[in-house]
Amino acid sequence: MLELLPHLLHQALFGALAAAGFGVLFNFGFRALPWCAAAGALALAVRTVGQDLAWSLEGASFAAAIVTSCSVSALRRQLGPACNAVALSGCIPMVPGAFFGQALLGFLSVTAPNLVDAETTLIVAVQSLLRVIFTLGAIGAGLLIPAHLLRNQDF
Amino acid sequence: MEQQQDPVIARHRDLERIANMALRAGRIMMESGASVSVVHAGVGMIARGFGVEDVGMRSGYASLEITLHAGGNTITRMIQVGRLGVNHRLDQAIRQLAVRVAQGGMTVDEVEAEIGRLARDTPRHPAWVVAVAVGIACASFGRLLGVDWPAFAAVLVAGTVGQYVRHQLLHQGVNVFIVAGLIAFLAATLGGIGSILIKSNTVSLAMMASILLLVPGVPSTNAQTDIMDGYPTMGSARAVWVLMIMVFASVGVWFAEALLGLRTL
Incomplete structure (x- = not known):
């Protein structure tokens, strides 16, 4: 397990940077940005542990979103109604944008003239698209279920 | 001039101002990345803070509609919504304003001024x-x-x-x-x-x-x-x-x- 630590720290660090970067884009205040970074680090750490345990990307993303949402909900006295937004910002680095792009590029490739091995191209594109749909669903459900059950206030 | 003194029309005008002001707050929340349920809740809190008894809302991608009922009068108004983005600080500021309005004690003029101030002055990163x-x-x-x-x-x-x-x-x-x-x-x-x-x-x-x-x-x-x-x-x-x-x-x-x-x- 110790040999996985550098990889875990790497993923958590860049998860934190990605979440904080998008926090700036979403106009979070400077006081909220460290919370976004912490949520991103936690989400990526949990997802990485899950994938190291041979879970699917979708399962690991669901677990990461649940843990992030629950952790942020535990801090709602400090964060107030912004806690749901902080959890969402933390999970942004898990949004499978690259798979989405790969899926659409794959579908564009299928229509190209003189395509070699069309079946493989199509299957890879469909796999990527399904992965996007299921991962987005997993992240959304993982964020929403604790927020609803714990009755996080929106105001 | 005589029309302005008609109490029914006057009550409609009051209700119309509340509807337009609540819709404006809802539009800002929608354009700032809030979900529909949050927008509906926020708009409802603002309207009820002025004594409105029933609030009905419909949200489309590019517009919001509201129907308010108070004191036997009903009014329906609609507002267009612009490009949907994300602005966390502005969204949270409008939500806090909705809480303050729901607690009572603010006038329509004050709330309109505050919405305008928040839209204008809420800081953004360079x-x-x-x-x-x-x-x-x-x-x-x-x-x-x-x-x-x-x-x-x-x-x-x-x-x-x-x-x-x-x-x-x-x-x-x-x-x-x-x-x-x-x-x-x-x-x-x-x-x-x-x-x-x-x-x-x-x-x-x-x-x-x-x-x-x-x-x-x-x-x-x-x-x-x-x-x-x-x-x-x-x-x-x-x-x-x-x-x-x-x-x-x-x-x-x-x-x-x-x-x-x-x-x-």
């Missing part, structure tokens, strides 16, 4: 700060995807330039989908050229990481939230919007790959 932050975020995404360190620098520059140009184009009113296509082409080309020049082994991944600033993460989760909250029409509209953005972004990457000789058109 464009260059946002650009650098987004560049760092894209490069970090790249590391999570597996780009090597030389490509990290290229993605950082490509993401920063891409975000800055996107900001300028959106402020000039260019269509959001065309912006997505143009920025995907620009950022992917910059990321690809930079990665090739620095002799990266992950050129294709770097090109993909360079466009991740365009991935609409908040709208895609809001789409799911809206559907789960009982607003499937709005959720579906958001999902279609997300799909369209990604189609345009993918076409931009496609052309960039063709330009760099990584793909044939």
